[in-house]
Amino acid sequence: MPELPEVETIVCSLRNPADRAFAEGQSLRERPGIVGRQVAGARLNWAKTLALPDWQQFQQEVTGQTVQAVTRRGKFVVIPMGTNTLLFHLRMSGDLRVEPQDAAEQKHDRLLLDFSDGTRLSFNDPRKFGRAWWATDVQSVLGDLGPEPLDEGLTGQEMYARWHRSSRAIKTLLLDQSLLAGVGNIYSDEALFLARIHPLTPGNCLTPVQAEALLAGVRQVLHEGIERNGASIDWVYRGGDFQNYFRVYQRTGEPCTVCGTPIERRVIGQRSSHFCPHCQSFTGCS
DNA sequence: CCGTGGTCCTGTAGGC
DNA sequence: TGCCTACAGGACCACG
Ligand SMILES: [Zn+2]
Numbered sequence: 001m002p003e004l005p006e007v008e009t010i011v012c013s014l015r016n017p018a019d020r021a022f023a024e025g026q027s028l029r030e031r032p033g034i035v036g037r038q039v040a041g042a043r044l045n046w047a048k049t050l051a052l053p054d055w056q057q058f059q060q061e062v063t064g065q066t067v068q069a070v071t072r073r074g075k076f077v078v079i080p081m082g083t084n085t086l087l088f089h090l091r092m093s094g095d096l097r098v099e100p101q102d103a104a105e106q107k108h109d110r111l112l113l114d115f116s117d118g119t120r121l122s123f124n125d126p127r128k129f130g131r132a133w134w135a136t137d138v139q140s141v142l143g144d145l146g147p148e149p150l151d152e153g154l155t156g157q158e159m160y161a162r163w164h165r166s167s168r169a170i171k172t173l174l175l176d177q178s179l180l181a182g183v184g185n186i187y188s189d190e191a192l193f194l195a196r197i198h199p200l201t202p203g204n205c206l207t208p209v210q211a212e213a214l215l216a217g218v219r220q221v222l223h224e225g226i227e228r229n230g231a232s233i234d235w236v237y238r239g240g241d242f243q244n245y246f247r248v249y250q251r252t253g254e255p256c257t258v259c260g261t262p263i264e265r266r267v268i269g270q271r272s273s274h275f276c277p278h279c280q281s282f283t284g285c286s
Numbered sequence: 287c288c289g290t291g292g293t294c295c296t297g298t299a300g301g302c
Numbered sequence: 303t304g305c306c307t308a309c310a311g312g313a314c315c316a317c318g
Contacts, residue, residue, distance in 0.1 A: 002311060002312095006311070048294085075311095089312085089313090090311085090312090091294095091311085091312050091313075092295085092296095092310070092311060092312055092313095093295085093296080093297090093310085093311080093312095094311095108296085125295095126295080126296050126297070127294085127295045127296050127297085127310090127312095128294075128295050128296075129294065129295065129312065129313080130312095166287085166288090167287080167288075168287090168288070168289085172289095175312085175313095177313085185310090185311060186311060230311090231311075233310080233311070234297080234298070234299095234310070234311095235297070235298080236297090236311070237311075269289080269290090270289095270290080270292095271312090272309085272310090
């Protein structure tokens with residue numbers, strides 16, 4: 001589930017003042033954060049969740065460390081703690097929650113950090129695809145990531161150069177984290193719709209103008225997603241409402257918001273892709 | 287280099 | 303009620 005806007009929303013909530021009190025029905029924006037809290041102990045309920053290092057070493061080294069900051073890189077949550085950094089990738093169903101230690105452990109909690117002030121951070125992940133790393137060198141985990149789409153220094157020309165090198169479908173290229181970090185299945189469909197580009201368009205058929213428009217579309221949908229606290233679908237991830245503003249994603253058969261043509265769904269690179277066959281007609285390529 | 291199919295997992299929706 | 307299949311915010315691998 002979580003793509004850049006959902007991860008950004010979670011990261012922001014973890015950065016909230018840590019001295020806030022817990023309350024019933026708090027939104028993500030209202031909840032207390034974790035910066036400044038000290039780890040008193042850790043628990044691992046699913047071995048594979050901890051990618052590196054082994055549990056023994058992790059548990060030993062993380063205990064006593066203090067949360068210095070919470071940041072985001074692509075879809076990764078980055079938490080510097082002393083000389084090491086704790087990283088999470090939420091994959092399809094991961095979530096990070098802050099709660100009092102006396103609260104009952106939740107179903108699907110995979111990794112828990114107990115803080116010395118009586119609170120805890122829990123990594124909840126029903127599908128078990130999510131991973132955590134405890135790394136001295138952050139680049140060993142984040143090294144292959146492409147640029148941040150919301151970095152103002154990133155230009156359309158740069159993305160044109162990156163996308164133009166490949167003959168793969170632009171839908172697939174948008175999901176390639178080494179070309180651009182943070183975009184997933186929802187936001188790639190939405191961005192292609194805004195840029196009026198057919199998802200099967202080969203990267204090397206894109207024009208510089210289209211690349212510019214696509215980066216602008218990516219930025220717009222990411223901003224919208226962040227504004228709405230991300231998208232909440234099914235039982236995974238709660239708190240956002242961008243799902244109520246989808247233009248094409250999971251709207252198969254429903255009318256295009258621009259021209260009324262039924263939205264089409266087809267599988268591209270093992271992922272379902274939704275688009276308007278009229279607004280996003282393939283313009284051709286030499 | 288490219289596309290395809292399989293893997294890792296649990297949960298839900300829909301057809302019968 | 304079940305039972306069965308398809309599908310889901312992601313990423314990685316082997317193969318031809
Ligand atoms: Zn349309």
